[in-house]
Amino acid sequence: MKHTIAIDLGGTIIKIGLLKNGQLIDRTQLMAISASGLSLQLPDLAKRIDSILFTNQLTSKDLSGIGVSFAGLVDSSSNKILSTNQKYDDGPSTDLVGWAFKKWGCPLFLENDARMALLGEWQYGAGKTCNDLLMVTIGTGIGSAVLINGQLLKGKHFQAGNLGGHFTVNHYGTTCTCGNIGCVEAEASTWRLPFLIKENPGFNNSSLSSETVLDFNALFQNAANNDQLAKNILEHCLSAWSAGIISMIHAFDPEMVILGGGIMKSAAVILPVLREKINQRAWTPWGKVKLVTAAYPDSAALYGADYLVNQELQARN
Numbered sequence: 001m002k003h004t005i006a007i008d009l010g011g012t013i014i015k016i017g018l019l020k021n022g023q024l025i026d027r028t029q030l031m032a033i034s035a036s037g038l039s040l041q042l043p044d045l046a047k048r049i050d051s052i053l054f055t056n057q058l059t060s061k062d063l064s065g066i067g068v069s070f071a072g073l074v075d076s077s078s079n080k081i082l083s084t085n086q087k088y089d090d091g092p093s094t095d096l097v098g099w100a101f102k103k104w105g106c107p108l109f110l111e112n113d114a115r116m117a118l119l120g121e122w123q124y125g126a127g128k129t130c131n132d133l134l135m136v137t138i139g140t141g142i143g144s145a146v147l148i149n150g151q152l153l154k155g156k157h158f159q160a161g162n163l164g165g166h167f168t169v170n171h172y173g174t175t176c177t178c179g180n181i182g183c184v185e186a187e188a189s190t191w192r193l194p195f196l197i198k199e200n201p202g203f204n205n206s207s208l209s210s211e212t213v214l215d216f217n218a219l220f221q222n223a224a225n226n227d228q229l230a231k232n233i234l235e236h237c238l239s240a241w242s243a244g245i246i247s248m249i250h251a252f253d254p255e256m257v258i259l260g261g262g263i264m265k266s267a268a269v270i271l272p273v274l275r276e277k278i279n280q281r282a283w284t285p286w287g288k289v290k291l292v293t294a295a296y297p298d299s300a301a302l303y304g305a306d307y308l309v310n311q312e313l314q315a316r317n
């Protein structure tokens with residue numbers, strides 16, 4: 001079996017992995033300038049791929065394919081980017097398949113980043129024993145993906161299961177970047193958090209007002225130090241996340257929910273509260289949905305890309 005290159009095109013970091021048969025052999029990363037588009041980043045990306053191949057004494061002949069995780073809607077049948085939301089907005093007009101073939105003579109397969117992470121967790125991580133999974137990634141935005149009976153849910157327009165972060169949890173809420181109102185991610189995500197904090201009348205009396213960066217790290221720390229505003233906003237976020245996840249459970253009927261993203265560093269605070277709210281409110285007469293953290297919060301999409309490339313190549317033969 002040959003090697004694969006996995007690329008995870010995130011909003012702030014692009015991760016690149018060299019894999020073989022489910023093993024992550026080497027990895028590197030570069031800063032993403034996602035607001036400036038995708039095509040601008042391709043030369044740097046190509047250099048990093050060449051360099052990781054060179055370091056491992058490999059050439060393009062050793063590559064079976066490239067798997068790319070993309071933070072947007074993706075047509076995984078024709079390997080095209082369909083729609084973006086303020087990240088890599090030239091994606092739909094960028095020919096990644098042609099780029100890979102020209103540079104390394106190998107095929108490239110594309111999938112949405114949440115679906116790719118789900119594939120990685122399903123094959124190698126927290127979802128190994130389960131064929132009915134919901135993956136929710138809480139970060140800059142909120143991503144989701146669904147596996148039903150061992151099949152990725154895609155839908156007619158490749159968006160089924162991907163828009164869990166845009167389930168409405170507050171119909172009086174603020175307008176989201178997607179155009180909808182009161183989405184989970186418009187209520188509680190990294191991009192929304194600084195507004196939530198600063199717009200609160202209690203901000204000036206809160207210890208949060210002396211923080212230089214208003215991210216979830218700061219929120220968790222200040223809440224742990226008993227700051228009332230931090231505690232209130234944390235409760236608001238936990239409430240929005242659980243409402244979103246309960247709707248996703250009602251929509252997709254998973255046996256297990258895998259939570260990923262940077263905030264899961266605080267899993268010890270988050271998981272017990274979410275479990276309690278979900279167990280109380282979700283309509284699952286068959287039993288309780290398992291709520292777990294991702295086994296590979298940082299690299300599930302790289303493992304997933306390796307699996308996807310091998311699956312697609314097998315299907316072609």
Ligand SMILES: [Zn+2]
Nearest residue numbers: 166176178183
């Ligand atoms: Zn939205």
